[in-house]
Amino acid sequence: MPKTTIGELTRTICSEYCVHLVPDSSRAWNGPQIISNLDEQCNVVVTATDASLEVIQRAVDLNADILICHHGLTWTNGNISLPNSGDLESPRTQLAIENNLTIIGLHLPMDAHPTLGNNAVLSDKIGAEASGNWFTTKGHPSPLSELFVEQRDYSNWPAIVEIEDGRKSMNIGIISKLESCTRSELTSRLQESIQSEQTSGEEVRCFPEDRNLESSLVDVVAICTGAAGGAIVDAMEFGADVLISGEGPAHAAILAHESGVGLLLGGHHATETVGPRALADWLNAESDLRNWGLKVSFISAPIGL
16 A cells, blocks of 8 residues: 655645745744654644644644644744753754654745635635735745755746845735625624634624624625734725734724724634645545545644734
């Protein structure tokens, strides 16, 4: 029966998510962050939103060979804490290494993927039809990421543009269209899509709260999960009636009130669970197709933000 190795599956994942081309923050380090024996057979894979100590321990408890996270190990300082270094996050690294757990980070690649990304999946879940991209991000592809890819056709991905300062830019958000959907109905659809990943008391926040706009129709929605709630002006330029994100700064609520553009905030973490879930489903389907015999699951670990 055909199987796959940790190294082969790492290349498959990095290639599927275009990690060698997508520009990102220097703190992202897309691709492998901890590597175990690449030649060993891969049997168990888990996906998650954050590479927290809790998630890593649960991956170890499941005998996982690979953990794939949207937010990897490098977000605090842009590097990985060494085991026994005394850093707050060093127990994560130590636990993964002691248990031969490969950890792969997919930050903006998991946002921008045209079908499996957080934004694309959330668009589908609210019943919208994607029509374009928005929300420009700037940066560089992660160092060494090209070592773990096989060239593919990325023509359906958002365009990557080189800018004057040497960085590259990419529009990672999605502009989608809706039919006969009110703001109230859209809020309910978003809530239903992510409520399993919200902690007790969490709910989708809707701004402005005092304009009696619940019954107004939404034709165009700008989606960018995570922390894009402050991009009201950009969303307006794309003709959006509503902006969906996870969280935003205080002034975003004021801009929503003054502009009339609806702002729906579902929580940074909760809105970015849909991509890792979609990846787990995709890997299970690929495993069945290729007879890999993998066990793939998503680890739910809500954080309340």
